[in-house]
Amino acid sequence: MEVAAALVKGNVAAGARAMRWLDDRDPRGADVVSAVIGHTGGAHVVGLTGPPGAGKSTLASALIAEARRREHRVGVVAVDPSSPFTGGAILGDRVRMARHALDPDVFIRSVGTRGQAGGLSRSTHDTCLILDAMGYDLILVETVGVGQDEIEIVALAHTTVIVGLPGLGDEVQAVKAGLMEVGEIIVINKADREGLDHTLQHYETMLHLRASAQPDAPDAWTPPLLTAVATREEGTAAVVDAIEAHGRWLRANGEFAARSGRRARAQAMVLLRDRLSTLLDQHADPQVLAAVEARELDVYSAADALLAGLREALRRG
Amino acid sequence: MHRKGSALRRASQRADTMSTEDHARAERGDQQRPSRPGEAAADATPPDDGIAAAAARWQAETRAPFVADNPERRDAFLTQALKWSVNPLYTPADLEAMGFDYLRDVGFPGEYPYTRGTGPNGHRSALWTMTQVTGFGKGEEWAKRARYMLDQGLSGLILEHDLPTTNGYDSDDPLVAGEVGRAGMALDSLEDLEQAFDLPFDKLQYLMSVCNAPQPVNLAMIIAALEKKGVDPRDFVLHIVNGILIEYTCVGRYIYPPEHGLKLATDCIEYIIRHHPNWAPISIIAAQLQPAKANPVQEIAFSLAIACAYIDATLERGFDIDTVAPYFHFVVNVDMDFFEGVCKLRAFRKCWARLMRERYGATNPAAMKIRMMTSPTTTALTLQQPLNNIGRLAIMATACALGGAGEHMTTPLHDEAHALPAEEAIRVGAALQHIVAHETGVADTIDPLAGSYYVEALTKQIEDAAFAEMDKVFEMGGALAAIRTGYFQRALGREQYERHRDIEEGRRKWVGVNHLTLEEEQREIEIFRLDEQVEEQQIARLRSLRERRDQAAVDAALDGVREAAAAGDNLLPACLVAVKAYATHGEICAAMRDVFGQYTPDSQLAGV
Amino acid sequence: MAGHTRPLRILLAKLGMDTHTVGVTVIAHALREAGMEVIFTGLKQTPAMVAAAAIQEDVDVVGISTLSAGHTRSLPQLAQLLREAGAGDKLLLAGGVIPEEDRPLLEQAGVDRIFTMGSDTREIVDYLNQWWSRQPGSPD
Known part of the structure; x- marks a missing residue:
């Protein structure tokens, strides 16, 4: 990974580009992070x-x-x-x-x-x-x-x-x-x-x-x-x-490492929520949502149904 | 009256501290546009008054049916900068509704409140002094051009310096490469001024020098150069602009933090009052606020609040207001909205008079008479169809004359929108003022527009709104506080963006820009190009000076500048010693930088 | 074409000693209104300072405002510095008082587009939006 190798050597343009990828949610950003985490x-x-x-x-x-x-x-x-x-x-x-x-x-x-x-x-x-x-x-x-x-x-x-x-x-x-x-x-x-x-x-x-x-x-x-x-x-x-x-x-x-650790943990949860949210948007059953909109289904039952649908989708991979 | 008062407060809130369009947008929903001059009278039940009742009858019987058949050509008629609604008709009833009182609000020429002019005889005894801006390249080039201008019938000159000089750098500083002598005269040492002052001082009655941030250095150089030429300083008027607070507000050519900028300006004022009492130590260039898109109310309010900051600092040096105030001088632009321009000049005079009497208790009439130079604005001029600009300049110069002109009028050149002025344009510019003065008759009676119902109404509205805005600035701690918190800068940034959109979206028609544009137009016009060699020659001369001079004397003099700065002394004596030892402009500025620090404001981008 | 998940980033700077900010202020506000991220580096910048900032910020576009005649030296210098740092792919725009006769020199030196004084901000926004839409977005 060229950018990762360059940035750990302090290359400014490479570091700046990695930041842009992470900003853009470009998958290359995630690759850089896993490549440089040891540094x-x-x-x-x-x-x-x-x-x-x-x-x-x-x-x-x-x-x-x-x-x-x-x-x-x-x-x-x-x-x-x-x-x-x-x-x-x-x-x-x-x-x-x-x-x-x-x-x-x-x-x-x-x-x-x-x-x-x-x-x-x-x-x-x-x-x-x-x-x-x-x-x-x-x-x-x-x-x-x-x-x-x-x-x-x-x-x-x-x-x-x-x-x-x-x-x-x-x-x-x-x-x-x-x-x-x-x-x-x-x-x-x-x-x-x-x-x-x-x-x-x-x-x-x-x-x-x-x-x-x-x-x-x-x-x-x-x-x-x-x-x-x-x-x-x-x-x-x-x-x-x-x-x-x-x-x-x-x-x-021992607080220095502990704080870094808590921060990483929190960030992992943020990423997880982010991804779940994307998944939810992708897998929310439009028929269920249409039924809610038409007031044929209440919102609680709808949420249960949507979650069940998501679980099913995740099981199928 | 109550309704009108609140309308004015709302109008002044247009200059509030909202920092972004978001705030403006958020407010737009629940805040009506400020109501406009004259609306109160039109909306209210007509008082039991003959003219108001007659006007209401005229509106109902004569005008309304006509307008029903002939719709108005615009949705709203607004003034150019203030965007105040313009009524279809003004009558004595409008003035009565605003409590207009001739003797109190207008009075007589040469008497308080000076609305009709500070002199008792308008321009009938003498015309205003006619001046033009100049200043290019090296000292001797400036002298050549200055002589040409004096030959064209001008008696005053304005000396502008290039950006390296006004920002406190020598011509050989790597930071300023490519800028030397470009937008004004390069000034590195006393030698440059000695060459520049190769002038017929019998013809030259007046010289204005613009060099705000390094003002004590510049003033010291001029004093030393005049001494070397053997010119008697009592024989002519040196006028330094000394306008650092407006630099912080919108122009940007500052060096030191604002409190030190104010201190240096005050040093110059004090020195001139004590040693050259016939000179002019300060100008408040409202004409720099206007191109930064200050509206007339902001122009008056910000300028006067800034004047108060200088006045307060000068009073602390042991002077009294009746001595200090007459030294203050203003430069005011007029834009294309004829009546905003005329009324602004009239209101400006009155606001100054009121401020001096009410805030400072001035009793000397000279303290209450504003000293003013007026000018058509370059921002009304277009790059497209440049000859149209001659027409614009004639109209604006006429507005200046009708607004009272001040002691001086300066006219920009019709090709300035592109770059630096060319010689033909200088001739036309000089002729323009003579045409207004001698051919139109506008200078033949005093304040000829007085008594116009519209002019008097707008004058008073501007005055009232300016006072409301000024009070707001005083409440936040005055002009220095308004600069430090960015209040002025943000207010102007908002105006800049909104006024630009007025043009883009066609709310304001501008010939050649968004109206009557020419398809095939050549946008190039004749421009003044500086010889590339100027920079090299200037640098060569500066370096040769450094070889020739007594370096030990220079070092000692620069230490003297640092010591005076650290001690809080007036910097002029130390600067005089330094310039006479041929310390360079940039070296002296740097010595003060060592003590005062360099200013990097919270936001250099106005309005952000 | 993949969409962009972030706003266009543009660096605005003033080169040299010229401190007129009206034009750059109006443009900054207009670009912000158009949903762009405007990074302002301040006044009295040198080409080296602007290039360093453009690289650290990894902006998509560099916009230079100039109202004094120094542009014939400073703009080519900036373009050169960006190329040397491997950032020649950034769009380089210039605006302000730029005589027609200087255009070829600047364009040859790497200035992608010149907007002269008084250009309609909507024209600038449209130009940038179109350019941005042609840039590869991030994959989803």
Whole structure:
């Protein structure tokens, strides 16, 4: 498999093409994945999430710069929303990372959500896997930042960084309460703006509530609350410190491999659902559906009948 | 009145922060189009008023039966940019319904609120100063062309620089290969300006320089070059545009983050007020917002909110409003919708006067009189059938004159839609203003369209909507906040897309583009092509300068620039030392970059 | 013909120092409205930056907007870089102020299609849709 062999050697065009195949559900993509799986598992996947305007892309750009100084090879998956009406998207996160455009050790991929809820795209997992196989040891995944329901990143990433900003109303930040339960690093970006103290207090209170709700464990990870001005790269080295520290903590506790494993398991279930859904569409008996439509059959009986039909089809192979 | 107020608020919401068409689409379902000027009067039960009642009778008895037999040629008559509905007829009743008060809303020329003009005698004592844009290639080429233009009867010049210069790079920077001297004059060092200023300074009364992001460097170079030429700075007016905030909003030629951009602009304003009080330290080029498709309301509101950001920063340097405000200057474009153009200029004057009095408590009349240059817009011109553009320019120049023209009018050239201007076009462009001024009579009485029911209604509507929009920007923290959050950029992006669709879908007819198009048309017109050698020569001269100059003095001067930047000092003195030591433009810009950083905005693509 | 299970991906970039964004903004919105994924790389790009982005993103189409005269150098350079990286199969489009007399040079250098200033966005969308429908889709 030419593409697989090339991408594990770090060939950029090959890696990019594999990502396209996976995006397209081209079967060659699946072949690449099974060919390169032995080269994966080493990358530290870091999610960046937070409300719109928190400066996630600018922070990502500063983190890339710092990580490069520490000789990490950095992969970036930048997710932007697709239009729910047309499916189109304008993906502009690269703009803020333009200074890394010519660094061969930085690979940036922009993806649209394409109807996927949860702040990620369907192919984000696959894209991370390919980046991992290409030897990018630090992978930043920047989520959409629509303001809610971005919990998906937690299932994907080893480390979730929550990016906030001063002065945003409590009600907006409180939407992130769900994420606060799980975020491992909190960064208040744009810390030179007014309202920093108030915002820090707000986050401290939430972290305190979270700590008191969890059972005491001597080796538990304590989420650091950091401040940064990403445009000037202030405080961003400390964020990379925290990311690396969390990586070490995960490995020391066996959590690193466990999280990768849980992620793979979840992804397998996603693929299974995907395929079952395709099978259902293929094998749903049109006569049964017509009967439901004509109100000759109730929906519960119809579902039973359709499932029986699917079982029969699967038995026949 | 209550109904009209809410209509205006809705109108101003067209410039809301919806970032995508989706939001617009989602809102379209439940939000009616904003109601239009005059509709309130037409819909309401006619007040017990002779004219309104008579107008209602005319509508019912005379017009309605006619229209029933002769349907209107369009579904809706809308103004070009605002897309406000235009009534079939305006009468005194419309003005009365909007609470129009002649003395309060219009008044007299040369008196508050200056709707009828800032001068007491219109253009009867003196015509506006007639100018044209120029600036190509190397310094000496610019001088040659500038002399030609002065010979054509122009008394003012505009000096534009090429993109490497305006973005803060030297001509030999690999990033700018192929751009040197292309869209303006290349400026690498004081030597270039020394050559450019080989001009008859007795004929030249006024020079406007456009170089926003590196403004302190550019200003220092001009001051140093004038000194070397022995020109008395009191004998003519140097006018720097110094318009960095509009660069962030829509033009894109920025270098440093917005707060530093504002700081550098304020340095220049402060330096000029203190050292060259007869010069002009700032222009708010609303004429850059217009091609980015700001509608007249946004043009006024965004420009004035941006002016307030500069004013606030300048007041912090220890000046008072009555000193600072008279230094502000605006450049305003007029587009093809004649009445939107005329009314915008009239409303602009009044909005500025009100803003200075109401927001800042100005008392000096000079602070409340807006200083303005007007111009027909290049965006109305077409690549197709370029001679048609002469007609368009004449109409727009007439609208400028009828709207008050300002102290200066500048006319673009009819072939600009394609590329850089050619000599024949310069002659025609200069003649055009003389034709409007001397042959049409529009400059012979003051504000001749005043009192037109339509003109006064539209003027007032624009004023009210602009104030509502401005309040919104102030609420979000002013122009700097609106730039940082992308509010301006998104508002313009939406307008750009919608107005483009108006043309594609034929809602607006544009001759040569979607109306009266020619099948066999040659789209090529005469264009000004720059000699390829210019770049090589420019680079050669720059490199030779670096060999010849005192490098130790340059290094020390650049350190001085860095230190002044880090200390938050006014950058002008340090820049003057550096340019006189022949530090290059790009080197000085880079020294400031070391301290201020480089700006990569959240979204460089307007409206995304 | 197999259908496409994903939207067309197009990279839009501005080469050189020219920062006029009205044209590229209008086109970006129109393509998004037409269901395409538009990747914008920002202003002041060099051919090398655009080529690197086009390869990493593995876009189907690269669209360059230019309003200054540098296109006679930068566009051929970009086409060359794409070919060298084995990405010569990407459709390369240019738009903006491009005189007729520069067309042959650019077309010979590998620019697939030139849309001059004021081109109807529907024409661009149609062109891309037709091109996209001729590209092999993914097997089901």
